[in-house]
Amino acid sequence: MEIILAKTAGFCFGVNRAVKLTYELLDKGCKVATLGPLIHNPQVVADLEAKGALTCPDVDAVPDGYEVVIRSHGVPRSVYEKIGTRALAFHDATCPFVSKIHKIAEEAGKNGALLLVAGDASHPEVQGIVGHTSGEVRVFANLDELEAMREILAQQKSIYVVAQTTFRVQSWESCKAFLKKWCTNAKIFDTICNATWARQQEAEDLSQKCDHMIVIGGHHSSNTQKLLQVAARHTDAVTIETADELDREWLRGARVVGVTAGASTPSSIIEEVLNCMSEEIRDDMSFAEMLEASEAKPLFAGKIVKAKVISVSPTECVVGIDGSKHTGIVKLNEMTHDPNAKMEDLVKVDDELDLVVVKTNDQEGVDTLSRVRFEAQKGMKDVSEAAENGTVMEGDVMEANKGGVVVNVKGVRVFVPRSQATMRRDEDYTKLVGQHVRLVITECAGRKIVGSINKVTAEENKAKREEFWQNVEVGKHYTGVVKSLTSYGAFVDIGGVDGLCHISELSWSNLKHPSEVVNVGDTIDVYVKSYDPENQKVSLGYKKEEDNPWEKLKNEYPIGSEFTAPVVSITKFGAFVRILPGVDGLVHISEISNERVNKVSDVLKVGDEVRVKLINVDFDRKRISLSMKACEGEVEAEGSDAE
Numbered sequence: 001m002e003i004i005l006a007k008t009a010g011f012c013f014g015v016n017r018a019v020k021l022t023y024e025l026l027d028k029g030c031k032v033a034t035l036g037p038l039i040h041n042p043q044v045v046a047d048l049e050a051k052g053a054l055t056c057p058d059v060d061a062v063p064d065g066y067e068v069v070i071r072s073h074g075v076p077r078s079v080y081e082k083i084g085t086r087a088l089a090f091h092d093a094t095c096p097f098v099s100k101i102h103k104i105a106e107e108a109g110k111n112g113a114l115l116l117v118a119g120d121a122s123h124p125e126v127q128g129i130v131g132h133t134s135g136e137v138r139v140f141a142n143l144d145e146l147e148a149m150r151e152i153l154a155q156q157k158s159i160y161v162v163a164q165t166t167f168r169v170q171s172w173e174s175c176k177a178f179l180k181k182w183c184t185n186a187k188i189f190d191t192i193c194n195a196t197w198a199r200q201q202e203a204e205d206l207s208q209k210c211d212h213m214i215v216i217g218g219h220h221s222s223n224t225q226k227l228l229q230v231a232a233r234h235t236d237a238v239t240i241e242t243a244d245e246l247d248r249e250w251l252r253g254a255r256v257v258g259v260t261a262g263a264s265t266p267s268s269i270i271e272e273v274l275n276c277m278s279e280e281i282r283d284d285m286s287f288a289e290m291l292e293a294s295e296a297k298p299l300f301a302g303k304i305v306k307a308k309v310i311s312v313s314p315t316e317c318v319v320g321i322d323g324s325k326h327t328g329i330v331k332l333n334e335m336t337h338d339p340n341a342k343m344e345d346l347v348k349v350d351d352e353l354d355l356v357v358v359k360t361n362d363q364e365g366v367d368t369l370s371r372v373r374f375e376a377q378k379g380m381k382d383v384s385e386a387a388e389n390g391t392v393m394e395g396d397v398m399e400a401n402k403g404g405v406v407v408n409v410k411g412v413r414v415f416v417p418r419s420q421a422t423m424r425r426d427e428d429y430t431k432l433v434g435q436h437v438r439l440v441i442t443e444c445a446g447r448k449i450v451g452s453i454n455k456v457t458a459e460e461n462k463a464k465r466e467e468f469w470q471n472v473e474v475g476k477h478y479t480g481v482v483k484s485l486t487s488y489g490a491f492v493d494i495g496g497v498d499g500l501c502h503i504s505e506l507s508w509s510n511l512k513h514p515s516e517v518v519n520v521g522d523t524i525d526v527y528v529k530s531y532d533p534e535n536q537k538v539s540l541g542y543k544k545e546e547d548n549p550w551e552k553l554k555n556e557y558p559i560g561s562e563f564t565a566p567v568v569s570i571t572k573f574g575a576f577v578r579i580l581p582g583v584d585g586l587v588h589i590s591e592i593s594n595e596r597v598n599k600v601s602d603v604l605k606v607g608d609e610v611r612v613k614l615i616n617v618d619f620d621r622k623r624i625s626l627s628m629k630a631c632e633g634e635v636e637a638e639g640s641d642a643e
């Protein structure tokens, strides 16, 4: 006699997620309450309760201080509101396949469409779906019930149709055929989850080869009952909850027995049943061997697969793997190296991805997959070729550490030592993080992949220098970056060549230090004042002619004009007054007042605002004569006129 174990038997992805989450919370010492039994498996629920979990019928029954776990079936919107009103902490283990249906239900409500749900109206999952639409909703359990609604459907402008995730595939297909014929305005969403589909399909196939089928699962589990219905169409089929219910007599004389299990059946119970069967019937095959025989490992770590995105959350996306009945998870850090990326920006439902299997978990049908590793595998080939032939590669600097920076080159982590990251030792190499850089691969041995940004920068600078010396002209403008400052000026990189902008060329005012005008890292516009190709020296100008204050003085301050300006310094022979930044005029002691002035400081001090008249400008010698007393005379004269 042969025992064939269905490879889809056991916990589905959604159930596994909910059970794992609850055990983790209990292990952390949290007080946990589930809304209804967490899964349709009394043994698992009893174990959770033994560890402290409370099974509450509704939110009102949850004691204060307990954290609510929403089970994979999901709940109506009103339950979230109630949890919010009671300010209870909660963990949402709603299966992503179910969440997807909630979104469709919401959309139906918003668009004023009738929502049709294929499923069992008393099932919590269906109640949850119904509770997510704000519009009209009807539930039908089979084709007969759907056909009975024909007249109602004919009056609808818009209809959205979804199925309970565990709905019977065959029944759904006939309902869809009916809807396509009679309701051309119906939008049909295939929402039976692929775990369910795969399980039912396998039960269908297996039951045709077997004399008996055993379906292991909770007697109240909807998907277990559907598996039984599917199998019973082809052979003798029974459900058992545990190994204790196995009637060994029933197996006697059977040549082939098929075993499958509902989505809420833990592998421990399947193992128990199989061991019990093997004890009775055959003692030459262990549980592990049966798993192997059931081809439960079609995937292996490192395999490249194609997969379709089923759902997207901020931290992970769930995918269906092509050619396999498995579901996979891609965590955000396995989707991208960018720590600021959001999963929603990277993928959307129905996207097709190439991925690498990181870990298989056949018992539960959930695999861990990675896009990052796929990119790395693909990129590795290019990187090793580039190492051999010296091709310049491009990449994004992901992180900096004590030794240097890590660059993502086509998904491959390339380490660039500090000395190879920047041209100058004193440059802050950590500033490269986030930048797109060009580099060469200097070493590629196994996992040790080393690169150099410097080598590329040096080559590029050399080419730029040659180009510069070929085309440089006095007066030519360049956009440059201030590389360093000294007391006598600023060195500016104008494209592979550093030119000196003398302090006197930075501003029309007298500067004490270049930092009054520019700082290291500033991008500035400069022009060539002179150059010496032999010694490779370039003098640059930064201040602009249109800002020349002497020109401004010439245009805006005619001889005889009067204005108020501050005293900026006092000398024995007079006071200097600032007319414009960089342009001071002298009020000679004899020009301060009509009265006799013995000492300038008796009358004026630095900071005084004084009224002056421009009496003479010597532009060649840059000397300006001002008079205060000339203004006094006029004031008096103006005063006499007024009288």
Ligand code: SF4
Pocket (backbone or CB within 6 Å): 012, 013, 014, 015, 072, 073, 095, 096, 097, 098, 165, 166, 193, 194, 195, 196, 223, 263
């Ligand atoms: S049967 Fe499908 S929809 Fe339901 S919990 Fe499992 S994976 Fe999710």
